[in-house]
Amino acid sequence: MSEIRTAPAFGGESLLFLTDEQLRQGIEAMFFAYRGFTADPDRILAELAYGRAHHRAIHFINRAPGTTVNNLLAILGVTKQSLNRVLRTLIADGLVESRVGTVDKRERHLFLTEAGAALESRLSDAQRARMRAAYKDAGPEAVAGFRKVLEAMMDADMRGAYAKLRDSTS
């Protein structure tokens, strides 16, 4: 399966970074880094008897206020039943508000309440703090490379969703 076992240079460009060993290191780095990535919000969520699913919902509702359930479903990649359970608790706890659509009354538009926005900030701040430290350590060029590889690693449909979100504010 390995296209490149040794590390020859083609056309003057080294392909050392494409060896199985390099790829494996990347895979393991991704695994350990993702744990760090979620560790800080997880601690906050545990206090409140919420989980990562709640965080994800809150994050993307904050990101795109007024988004519909269907829209959120597509971004999160879970079933409506699974999302619905999470949304129900968030609505019951007064963190999320669900408004019937004016144009299409079948749709529910989702918004964070003040309390919801407060929790979102708390979670974001924790997650950003680690991200900021990592970015600072690695430097701007590393960050550009980081983003480039991550984007190339996404499924095509998620790359679209990501680009849409990315360009909507920046």
Add this chain to the structure above:
Amino acid sequence: MSEIRTAPAFGGESLLFLTDEQLRQGIEAMFFAYRGFTADPDRILAELAYGRAHHRAIHFINRAPGTTVNNLLAILGVTKQSLNRVLRTLIADGLVESRVGTVDKRERHLFLTEAGAALESRLSDAQRARMRAAYKDAGPEAVAGFRKVLEAMMDADMRGAYAKLRDSTS
């Protein structure tokens, strides 16, 4: 909480990459990319009625053959009960072999059987294929940055575990 809202240049070095907006894009990229990262092995595992937990165990047993249960526990960051459930099924299915230690007979040393190694290859190949495509797209400099940021994002103890694994083969 935001240290930097605007994007001033300090000492001639732009810190544009440390804005909250940039950090949020990084967070979302990480979320979507991780889904892609696990998508291919997940499909294979689903066929076999296994989950990601099985993949992780198989991966690290292959990576460090003869590792003890305790060692694996530390790397995976789960409880022994959780890991034990997974190991039991893998041993029962003939993918993993557990050998009593010769020096310390309390320890169990874990190895992949031929069948286990075969599955490991299948899973690795799938995951590496995507990784290789992403690396190729992004180029060697981006890959270096990617690795740098991921490493900075890990918890300190995992950075140690990762470095140990990383340097043991390369």
Add this chain to the structure above:
DNA sequence: GAGTTTATGTCAGTCTTGTTGACATTCCAA
């Protein structure tokens, strides 16, 4: 040698988060 610690395994119960399948309601559109 007795007592403690360590490594492992196991049982029982709980929680979150995902899944399917079935079904009802509402409303838009052909």
Add this chain to the structure above:
DNA sequence: TTGGAATGTCAACAAGACTGACATAAACTC
């Protein structure tokens, strides 16, 4: 008006994490 889309809800279930309790064997310590 009929069909389909969007949403919500109920029920059942499974993976994979958790805690707590307990058992066993081996190793270590005093």
